[in-house]
Amino acid sequence: MFKLDLYKLITTSVALVLSSTLLYGGSDTSTLPGKYVSKMGAVDGGVTYPRKNGIYTAYRYNEQSTKGVNFGRLPTANELKAWDVDIMPDGTGLPDGEGSVSEGDELYEKQCSSCHGEFGAGGKGYPTLTGGNQEKLPNGVIKTLTNQRIEPGMEAPKRTIGTYWPKASTLIWYIRDAMPYAHPKSLSNNEIYAITAYLLAQDAIVIDGVEMDDEYVLNKEKLMKIKMPNENGFYPNIDGPNGVENVRKFFSDRAKNIGSGTRCMKDCKDLSTKGNEPTVMKIDNEITDVVPPYTTVRDLPPEIESKLESKAEKMYNDACKLCHGSDKMGAPVVGDIEAWNKVTQKGFEKVVHNAIDGMGGMPPKGGFENFTNSEVQMIVEFMINSSKKKQ
Amino acid sequence: MDKAFKTEELNSLSRRDFFKKTASVSAVAAAAILSPSSLFADDENIVHHTQWGTTLGNELNENPYGLPSKYEHNVVRRTSSLMSSAGDMHAAVSMTPLHELEGIITPNGLHFTRTHNGIAQIDPNKYRLMIHGLVEKPIVLTLEQLKRYPSESRIHFLECPSNGAGEWKGPQFNSLQFLKGMMSASEWSGVRLKTILDELGLKPTAKWMLAEGSDGSEMGRSVPVEKALDDAMIVWAQNGEALRPEQGYPVRLLLPGWEANLCVKWLKRLEFSDKPWYAKEETSKYTALMPSGKAIQHFYALEVNSVITSPCPEKPWSDLVGGELVEIEGLAWSGHGTITNVDISLDGGKNWVEAKLKGLVLPKSWTRFSYMHKYVKEPLLLQSRAVDDSKNVQPTVNQEKAIMGVEGVYHRNSICTWEVTLKGEVNNVQVRSI
Numbered sequence: 001m002f003k004l005d006l007y008k009l010i011t012t013s014v015a016l017v018l019s020s021t022l023l024y025g026g027s028d029t030s031t032l033p034g035k036y037v038s039k040m041g042a043v044d045g046g047v048t049y050p051r052k053n054g055i056y057t058a059y060r061y062n063e064q065s066t067k068g069v070n071f072g073r074l075p076t077a078n079e080l081k082a083w084d085v086d087i088m089p090d091g092t093g094l095p096d097g098e099g100s101v102s103e104g105d106e107l108y109e110k111q112c113s114s115c116h117g118e119f120g121a122g123g124k125g126y127p128t129l130t131g132g133n134q135e136k137l138p139n140g141v142i143k144t145l146t147n148q149r150i151e152p153g154m155e156a157p158k159r160t161i162g163t164y165w166p167k168a169s170t171l172i173w174y175i176r177d178a179m180p181y182a183h184p185k186s187l188s189n190n191e192i193y194a195i196t197a198y199l200l201a202q203d204a205i206v207i208d209g210v211e212m213d214d215e216y217v218l219n220k221e222k223l224m225k226i227k228m229p230n231e232n233g234f235y236p237n238i239d240g241p242n243g244v245e246n247v248r249k250f251f252s253d254r255a256k257n258i259g260s261g262t263r264c265m266k267d268c269k270d271l272s273t274k275g276n277e278p279t280v281m282k283i284d285n286e287i288t289d290v291v292p293p294y295t296t297v298r299d300l301p302p303e304i305e306s307k308l309e310s311k312a313e314k315m316y317n318d319a320c321k322l323c324h325g326s327d328k329m330g331a332p333v334v335g336d337i338e339a340w341n342k343v344t345q346k347g348f349e350k351v352v353h354n355a356i357d358g359m360g361g362m363p364p365k366g367g368f369e370n371f372t373n374s375e376v377q378m379i380v381e382f383m384i385n386s387s388k389k390k391q
Numbered sequence: 392m393d394k395a396f397k398t399e400e401l402n403s404l405s406r407r408d409f410f411k412k413t414a415s416v417s418a419v420a421a422a423a424i425l426s427p428s429s430l431f432a433d434d435e436n437i438v439h440h441t442q443w444g445t446t447l448g449n450e451l452n453e454n455p456y457g458l459p460s461k462y463e464h465n466v467v468r469r470t471s472s473l474m475s476s477a478g479d480m481h482a483a484v485s486m487t488p489l490h491e492l493e494g495i496i497t498p499n500g501l502h503f504t505r506t507h508n509g510i511a512q513i514d515p516n517k518y519r520l521m522i523h524g525l526v527e528k529p530i531v532l533t534l535e536q537l538k539r540y541p542s543e544s545r546i547h548f549l550e551c552p553s554n555g556a557g558e559w560k561g562p563q564f565n566s567l568q569f570l571k572g573m574m575s576a577s578e579w580s581g582v583r584l585k586t587i588l589d590e591l592g593l594k595p596t597a598k599w600m601l602a603e604g605s606d607g608s609e610m611g612r613s614v615p616v617e618k619a620l621d622d623a624m625i626v627w628a629q630n631g632e633a634l635r636p637e638q639g640y641p642v643r644l645l646l647p648g649w650e651a652n653l654c655v656k657w658l659k660r661l662e663f664s665d666k667p668w669y670a671k672e673e674t675s676k677y678t679a680l681m682p683s684g685k686a687i688q689h690f691y692a693l694e695v696n697s698v699i700t701s702p703c704p705e706k707p708w709s710d711l712v713g714g715e716l717v718e719i720e721g722l723a724w725s726g727h728g729t730i731t732n733v734d735i736s737l738d739g740g741k742n743w744v745e746a747k748l749k750g751l752v753l754p755k756s757w758t759r760f761s762y763m764h765k766y767v768k769e770p771l772l773l774q775s776r777a778v779d780d781s782k783n784v785q786p787t788v789n790q791e792k793a794i795m796g797v798e799g800v801y802h803r804n805s806i807c808t809w810e811v812t813l814k815g816e817v818n819n820v821q822v823r824s825i
Contacts, residue, residue, distance in 0.1 A: 033751075033752055034751075038729075046726065046781045057729070071539045079521070125477025126476045137684070145685075146682065166674050184609070233685050234674075236688070265734070266743075270787050271789045277824060280772065282820050283563060286563070289472055291469060294469075296706065300461055
């Protein structure tokens with residue numbers, strides 16, 4: 001072949017296709033690089049491209065039959081049982097078990113509140129789980145979800161379990177698989193129901209007309225009866241036999257439903273109301289808290305710190321950083337010189353002792369019982385050394 | 392300090408001086424540049440031997456897995472504690488340094504990363520993929536078995552739908568990396584999902600597919616079967632090598648053009664059903680709250696979008712003196728199809744000229760555009776506006792805001808504006824009504 005040049009590859013191959021099958025649109029533009037035959041109407045509002053005669057847009061593909069390529073094996077019944085445990089709104093996959101609001105309260109306090117705050121109300125930098133005002137407008141929409149912070153000081157819409165989540169099944173599923181954060185999949189089914197009951201009770205969810213008091217016991221049957229306050233707060237409607245078609249219809253009118261631009265070239269007027277013409281908005285409070293700091297300099301990296309501390313540092317990163325990396329947990333933050341000055345005033349021995357035995361919000365050995373005492377000592381040395389004034 | 396490095400430093404310093412000197416000479420002198428000139432000071436990098444030219448270099452396989460030049464150590468992903476939970480870097484995002492990239496491929500070590508429960512470290516020997524539900528023949532596969540399927544390779548971008556989410560109410564970061572760095576692009580290799588499904592026999596009642604990850608967050612998302620049968624892929628390689636752990640090693644789902652969150656990493660299971668699932672990441676998160684108080688769910692494709700990458704706040708024009716012919720360059724992309732046009736405005740969107748596309752123009756991929764600009768020392772408001780073959784035109788901030796409001800978090804694709812100051816500095820601003 002003459003030249004290994006993509007433009008030619010496409011033009012020649014499309015030309016070949018044209019002469020043999022006439023399937024490709026004959027317009028000249030379809031033979032320009034980057035112009036592909038396409039079809040509107042994909043479920044996402046976009047186009048799809050045909051795969052024909054070994055050509056798919058700019059790509060060639062192997063058109064030989066793949067029928068009969070067959071690797072892998074059937075899963076066993078136990079394998080399916082172990083992995084097919086997703087939970088759907090109709091109750092499919094809900095585990096057996098039960099737990100009360102008050103049991104949940106205790107578990108939540110121990111395993112969740114350090115990140116998600118008392119009662120799930122947040123305030124620690126991690127997601128807020130509960131709270132928010134569920135009051136509805138006449139059209140059934142939760143009023144505070146219409147909040148738009150277009151001016152400083154306006155209140156944000158609160159997207160909590162009670163104000164936002166459409167399905168209770170999601171909560172059970174997510175807590176079972178993904179929480180508590182550092183030890184996902186460690187809760188028993190009863191514990192999951194108890195914690196879920198506790199969180200729903202904080203948001204005053206009513207189940208089948210019954211309010212959830214401390215003694216309320218949640219189980220599979222009751223969970224399936226829950227109607228979440230914002231159940232109807234989402235669109236397009238994905239449920240039922242027309243679900244996918246509803247999505248397709250919604251995204252086919254993007255100009256109306258999600259907004260689109262116009263290709264004006266001269267003297268363009270931006271969409272605006274009178275007296276509210278567009279202006280140049282500059283950065284008000286620049287966010288500069290980035291790691292590593294901005295720079296495009298080409299120079300040699302600073303000498304890498306001595307490798308001696310690397311084992312301790314790794315253990316610190318794995319076991320302690322979650323709490324000691326920021327001040328959200330009330331732990332002395334590594335790197336905070338003042339905080340660690342205060343800690344070390346007690347004397348090194350005492351501090352190591354506290355790290356091993358625990359104190360206040362500090363679990364013994366940070367919750368890693370398998371660490372030896374000397375390992376903990378190593379980590380504490382690392383934490384102290386990393387929190388000294390640099391010479 | 393090594394002598395060679397000193398000269399290197401001087402070199403970068405002297406660049407500016409060099410331009411200053413060039414500018415100060417008259418047009419007559421500029422013509423004289425063609426014959427040896429006595430107008431400039433000698434550059435010692437030319438008139439003296441260099442350190443690296445007079446010593447034996449390093450052994451060739453010093454780094455069996457190659458590394459960038461040490462001088463490139465500042466070309467890295469960056470994080471901000473404000474884009475995380477409480478500064479916790481297990482559920483956070485790192486941003487690609489778009490200002491340092493060339494072409495339409497992101498080096499694997501610079502691919503942006505969003506994790507919901509840290510980066511899972513998967514032993515490939517213990518990796519299993521299960522495909523089941525409404526299929527005639529469910530299967531489990533080891534990694535080796537999966538890789539036996541015939542492979543295809545495609546160049547696609549991946550973008551987090553939160554890219555630029557901090558800017559709905561106004562500009563916040565004076566940086567391209569933080570304005571648009573929640574995206575990257577790679578050549579992905581793996582098997583087309585349809586190739587496997589044809590063999591397993593999808594039942595006619597199958598309308599939805601659950602994709603589930605095996606990391607601690609057990610990320611789950613519902614996908615319409617139509618996408619699974621169109622261009623969806625199960626991929627195990629990225630730019631010619633195994634996926635990086637950050638990108639889902641050993642296997643992830645790739646739904647070209649769709650939210651990167653839907654392209655589930657550390658993929659464990661695909662299940663087919665007649666109903667969607669309502670996972671946490673398609674209810675509580677990744678739904679866009681609209682001014683009506685209702686939220687768009689199942690918001691799949693990333694809309695047509697573009698940004699100028701040169702100049703940008705990190706790579707300004709402050710070394711230019713005026714009079715230079717300089718390239719305005721950028722990236723355009725669309726999850727709905729292929730970029731067809733990009734327009735450039737120098738005056739904040741009042742007047743536009745068409746830029747040229749360059750390089751490969753591929754569907755659901757980054758596309759480079761270019762516009763040659765005669766630089767005059769004057770303030771500018773640079774914008775780019777992309778159009779795709781599904782008839783999308785990138786909206787202005789006002790056009791997008793009129794429908795989406797400012798609380799939607801996800802899928803922000805309005806036109807970006809760089810303010811170029813008199814000195815050639817570049818700032819992130821927005822042209823908008825309140």
